[in-house]
Amino acid sequence: MPDPLASDLISPDAGEAPLLNFASVSILKAAPLTRLSFRARGAALEKAGEGLGVPLPDTPLSSQTADKRAALWMGPDEWTLLAPEDDVHAVVEAIEGKLGGEPHALVDISDRSEAVIVSGEKAVWLLNTGVFVDFAPEAFPVGNVTRTVFHKSPVMIWRTGPDSFVVEAWVSFMDYVTGLLVHSARELEAWPLSTGN
Known part of the structure; x- marks a missing residue:
């Protein structure tokens, strides 16, 4: 969930199941x-x-x-x-x-873009699997927003809380963006098991 900065505006789409819901990171489709x-x-x-x-x-x-x-x-x-x-x-x-x-x-x-909410303690790690932006709080504090590229897709990323981000992409790119986010998050979840940690 986004933090209070945008909690009355950005909310999960109640009609959509979570794209991913791990203890360390979640990806939820945002309501229109x-x-x-x-x-x-x-x-x-x-x-x-x-x-x-x-x-x-x-x-x-x-x-x-x-x-x-x-x-x-x-x-x-x-x-x-x-x-x-x-x-x-x-x-x-x-x-x-x-x-x-x-x-x-x-x-x-309104119909050009969609958004997902990426949140959790590993949200920054997950975003950095596909975008080279320094999301350290002192470099990219709550409220900051930027256009950038996630892998090969243009996106907009808005930090709405310490561990919460809104990631927006054109509708035609969103499946690509969310697919890569989910894939990377599943690798993160599996990593401790594969290394014995």
């Missing part, structure tokens, strides 16, 4: 979300934050969360905005209403 890609600069940023209900972060790799809302920094003029699945129209209307004539792009990408 509203995902919006927002691009803008200048005054539009503050107005979009007002419409969303959470300020857009201006620090690289960072995120901001509020009640059932999140804004993730993707680049100097790009953010991913998250809200509950059923709120898509309300969120779009609220943001557009605040922006008025400010130049911007706001695109619903």
Whole structure:
């Protein structure tokens, strides 16, 4: 389960069985979300934050969360905005209403991506089987988010707690990503038995 940073927004999909559930690490499919890609600069940023209900972060790799809302920094003029699945129209209307004539792009990408929740004491180890990012807490603290590549698939990784991560990939890549995560986790589980430890 994700930690309190995003616990009211990111939750396991109740209709899906866990992909993996070991004592040291679990992989759970996340419930569907509203995902919006927002691009803008200048005054539009503050107005979009007002419409969303959470300020857009201006620090690289960072995120901001509020009640059932999140804004993730993707680049100097790009953010991913998250809200509950059923709120898509309300969120779009609220943001557009605040922006008025400010130049911007706001695109619903809810159906493009899926997410899984990777958590447990071996979550960092598991992610590092396919991505070369330093997930030490001092290098990648809770709230940090990054785009990267897991093996050969582009992914977004968001740390929602000390041992909890949201891993998002395009729908067409998710089976590849989760298959490799599950395979690596099963190797981790078998390793102490094979070495006699």
